[in-house]
Amino acid sequence: MKSTMNKSILAGLLLSLGMVGNANAAECIAPANPGGGWDFTCRTIGKIMHDIGAVDKPIQVTNMAGAGGGLAFNHVVAERNDDADLIIAASSATSTRLAQNAYAGRVAADVRFVGAIGADPGVIVVAKDSPFQNLGEMLEAIKADPGSVAFAGGSAVGGFDHLKPLMLLQRVGFTDITKVKYIGVDGGADAITQTIGGFTQAMTGDMSEIVGFLKAGEIRVLAVLTEERVPGFDDIPTAKEQGFDVVAVNWRGLYVPKGISDDAFDSWADKLQQVADSAEWKEAMVANGLAPFTKVGGDFQSYIDGVVDEVRQLSKDIGVIQ
Amino acid sequence: MDIMSNLALGFSIALSPYTLFLAVIGCFLGTMIGALPGLGPSNGVAILIPITFTLGLDATSALVLMTSVYYGAMYGGRISSILLNIPGDEPALMTTLDGYPMAKQGRAGDALVLSGVASFVGAFLATVGLLLLAPLLARVAYLFGPAEYFALYLLAFCTLGGVASNNQAKAAIASCIGLGIAMIGVDDNSGMPRLTGGNMHLADGIDFLVAIVGLFAIAEVFFFIEGHGRNSSIGVKLEKVVVPWRDIWLVKWTMLRASLVGFVAGILPGAGASLGSFLAYMSEKSIAGKEGGFGTGVAKGVAAPESGNNAAAGGALVPMLTLGVPGSGTTAVLLALLMTLNITPGPTLFTDRPEVVWGLIASLLIANVVLLLMNVPLVSFFVRILMVPAWILLPGVTMISFVGIYSLSGSYFDLLLMVAFGVLGYVLRKLDVPTVPVILGILLGGHMEDALRRAMVLSDGDFMYLFSSPIAIGFWIAAILGFVAPMFLRNVLAKPQRVTD
Numbered sequence: 138m139k140s141t142m143n144k145s146i147l148a149g150l151l152l153s154l155g156m157v158g159n160a161n162a163a164e165c166i167a168p169a170n171p172g173g174g175w176d177f178t179c180r181t182i183g184k185i186m187h188d189i190g191a192v193d194k195p196i197q198v199t200n201m202a203g204a205g206g207g208l209a210f211n212h213v214v215a216e217r218n219d220d221a222d223l224i225i226a227a228s229s230a231t232s233t234r235l236a237q238n239a240y241a242g243r244v245a246a247d248v249r250f251v252g253a254i255g256a257d258p259g260v261i262v263v264a265k266d267s268p269f270q271n272l273g274e275m276l277e278a279i280k281a282d283p284g285s286v287a288f289a290g291g292s293a294v295g296g297f298d299h300l301k302p303l304m305l306l307q308r309v310g311f312t313d314i315t316k317v318k319y320i321g322v323d324g325g326a327d328a329i330t331q332t333i334g335g336f337t338q339a340m341t342g343d344m345s346e347i348v349g350f351l352k353a354g355e356i357r358v359l360a361v362l363t364e365e366r367v368p369g370f371d372d373i374p375t376a377k378e379q380g381f382d383v384v385a386v387n388w389r390g391l392y393v394p395k396g397i398s399d400d401a402f403d404s405w406a407d408k409l410q411q412v413a414d415s416a417e418w419k420e421a422m423v424a425n426g427l428a429p430f431t432k433v434g435g436d437f438q439s440y441i442d443g444v445v446d447e448v449r450q451l452s453k454d455i456g457v458i459q
Numbered sequence: 460m461d462i463m464s465n466l467a468l469g470f471s472i473a474l475s476p477y478t479l480f481l482a483v484i485g486c487f488l489g490t491m492i493g494a495l496p497g498l499g500p501s502n503g504v505a506i507l508i509p510i511t512f513t514l515g516l517d518a519t520s521a522l523v524l525m526t527s528v529y530y531g532a533m534y535g536g537r538i539s540s541i542l543l544n545i546p547g548d549e550p551a552l553m554t555t556l557d558g559y560p561m562a563k564q565g566r567a568g569d570a571l572v573l574s575g576v577a578s579f580v581g582a583f584l585a586t587v588g589l590l591l592l593a594p595l596l597a598r599v600a601y602l603f604g605p606a607e608y609f610a611l612y613l614l615a616f617c618t619l620g621g622v623a624s625n626n627q628a629k630a631a632i633a634s635c636i637g638l639g640i641a642m643i644g645v646d647d648n649s650g651m652p653r654l655t656g657g658n659m660h661l662a663d664g665i666d667f668l669v670a671i672v673g674l675f676a677i678a679e680v681f682f683f684i685e686g687h688g689r690n691s692s693i694g695v696k697l698e699k700v701v702v703p704w705r706d707i708w709l710v711k712w713t714m715l716r717a718s719l720v721g722f723v724a725g726i727l728p729g730a731g732a733s734l735g736s737f738l739a740y741m742s743e744k745s746i747a748g749k750e751g752g753f754g755t756g757v758a759k760g761v762a763a764p765e766s767g768n769n770a771a772a773g774g775a776l777v778p779m780l781t782l783g784v785p786g787s788g789t790t791a792v793l794l795a796l797l798m799t800l801n802i803t804p805g806p807t808l809f810t811d812r813p814e815v816v817w818g819l820i821a822s823l824l825i826a827n828v829v830l831l832l833m834n835v836p837l838v839s840f841f842v843r844i845l846m847v848p849a850w851i852l853l854p855g856v857t858m859i860s861f862v863g864i865y866s867l868s869g870s871y872f873d874l875l876l877m878v879a880f881g882v883l884g885y886v887l888r889k890l891d892v893p894t895v896p897v898i899l900g901i902l903l904g905g906h907m908e909d910a911l912r913r914a915m916v917l918s919d920g921d922f923m924y925l926f927s928s929p930i931a932i933g934f935w936i937a938a939i940l941g942f943v944a945p946m947f948l949r950n951v952l953a954k955p956q957r958v959t960d
Contacts, residue, residue: 170788203660203662208870287916329782334602336604337917349805426803
């Protein structure tokens with residue numbers, strides 16, 4: 138009986154060791170707990186890379202939550218700068234935090250961004266019984282009385298969800314941005330629950346977070362923050378066509394350590410491109426409300442540089458950073 | 460009749476030899492994961508997600524496996540709570556209060572069987588609640604804004620002082636320590652780091668599992684070393700395991716009430732299983748009154764938190780399936796699994812993908828029955844763990860905890876932090892300050908503060924906003940009448956109030 142017990146303890150131990158990692162297979166770090174967007178990126182891209190034969194062993198996913206991705210970023214830069222078998226999930230949250238210097242002095246140039254293969258379009262949403270029929274009406278109401286509209290979003294104050302309505306208000310010349318009410322809750326679905334419940338007047342978030350509620354007819358999407366209308370959601374107007382030129386998408390992609398060879402970098406870029414072209418990824422994008430957004434390789438690096446500059450300026454304007 | 464045909468559809472999907480086999484495997488793995496300190500249900504499920512991909516399981520099979528692990532872990536958490544006084548995961552925290560004293564009286568087997576049955580009742584009722592009422596209950600989440608959540612957490616906090624039976628002041632101090640620890644990390648309402656000392660590892664605050672393993676398991680090791688193994692509290696008397704029918708019958712109403720409390724707490728996004736088991740325990744304690752003997756190893760004290768946390772586990776599936784809002788850490792992981800399987804939970808899931816929903820519900824029912832059948836006979840096996848000498852058992856458990864905690868963040872910082880918590884736990888126990896309120900302070904304090912801060916943003920700092928809805932007012936009244944007032948009235952009233960059971 139005792140040996141049976143020892144065996145089960147051993148089994149438990151092996152189970153825990155299993156996730157610490159295996160030196161032969163490539164590793165994808167999701168810089169958050171299981172269940173979020175980064176975790177999805179690692180698991181989905183990793184799974185598809187293996188399914189289509191781009192890698193011969195399944196990619197190990199490691200969750201390294203902490204400091205909004207800062208812990209993983211720091212870990213990669215400081216300890217694994219030349220690990221060619223390592224990819225890390227990234228999104229707009231990564232570039233936003235880099236722009237706001239939230240990674241303890243680390244900058245975007247400390248790693249190499251491989252690419253993005255899909256983006257979650259930003260949306261501004263109200264409950265179905267809201268008096269606001271379009272984006273213009275809401276922005277006017279905020280200009281008249283900033284306290285009358287409170288936003289809920291899935292990111293902390295100063296995070297990407299918070300910046301979306303602020304960017305819109307900046308376009309209509311509203312500068313007293315600190316007066317805008319925003320509460321950061323635990324994720325987009327929670328934000329939408331608060332909005333349908335009437336505790337906040339609007340929700341700022343990503344398309345993927347609202348799909349179910351949209352189908353159920355509980356909400357009205359005032360605007361999607363993309364260049365063009367999103368396929369599959371053709372009746373939702375963009376902010377741009379309503380006269381407010383704001384594009385804010387939450388891209389999903391990867392970065393790798395800076396110290397790896399150009400060959401290794403190109404190899405990851407190629408694998409990522411293969412995923413982007415696969416039928417499996419297209420299916421996953423549709424199911425998760427992602428819009429096509431493929432930028433891989435050098436193209437993506439310059440995109441990141443542009444985004445970081447823009448967000449840094451905006452964050453200074455609104456006083457999130459000095 | 461609609462439900463019956465839906466359920467039939469569910470069982471036709473979930474009930475095949477293969478899925479039954481997966482359920483048994485899942486239940487066993489889950490029980491082990493739950494029982495090991497440092498491995499909670501959420502990282503247990505997360506560890507196993509890649510396995511579902513490697514095995515190439517289809518959506519239903521993957522769901523069956525994962526929900527069995529989920530329910531299994533909720534069952535398993537109680538085992539180390541009862542036998543070792545070390546909670547296997549945070550919802551099992553409250554089970555230590557009466558489970559371990561019961562085991563010390565030589566009734567470890569009784570406590571395990573009883574808590575197993577209570578877990579079954581809680582999980583079963585919650586699953587039935589999920590199946591009958593899920594679309595309806597989803598609306599409950601819309602009724603809870605910052606003010607309501609604040610009042611709910613306040614209610615929980617008012618009861619904290621009563622957790623420890625001997626000294627309320629010390630319990631209050633302990634919960635304040637917990638509150639202080641909960642302040643560590645980046646403040647969501649300003650984006651500013653607090654009390655982190657510039658250390659990035661502290662930016663997300665302190666994980667409950669780190670605190671639990673430190674305060675319980677590591678502190679136990681320190682005591683063991685100090686006493687050269689003689690004074691260890693591990694090593695309880697053993698006796699023949701029989702099913703304690705009398706006790707089970709005695710706690711029937713406790714199980715029902717605790718299941719209801721736990722289920723409601725589970726439905727509320729963000730509250731989760733820990734709050735469920737805590738409120739279930741505290742409400743039963745106040746119903747039983749002083750004569751109830753809670754904290755000394757009574758049957759009700761074992762049954763209430765177990766029914767509560769298992770019911771909460773089922774309840775947490777309601778907002779996850781109907782709103783896509785995870786009610787707990789584990790449901791967040793399950794949500795991720797659903798998304799990876801190209802299933803988007805939300806208000807339309809019940810109509811769009813009935814085979815998924817009813818397959819899931821059927822697999823929950825299957826897992827629950829499997830767990831009961833597996834757990835009761837296994838009790839005699841688990842009890843034998845106590846025959847292992849403490850000098851082998853304790854380091855073994857500690858080693859597993861270290862591995863488990865390391866898997867949380869993959870950084871050694873958490874290990875150092877865990878040892879620091881061990882020292883804290885040792886000091887607190889030397890001073891006879893209970894450690895359970897510390898954990899609850901960490902667990903509830905962060906949520907309560909968030910709710911208050913959000914309420915203040917929305918109301919421009921008007922405190923009357925906190926009393927702005929009937930639900931919030933109801934919680935305030937319950938907090939004041941039920942828990943605060945008796946503390947002051949106790950001195951006024953000559954006799955302690957008698958509460959009939």
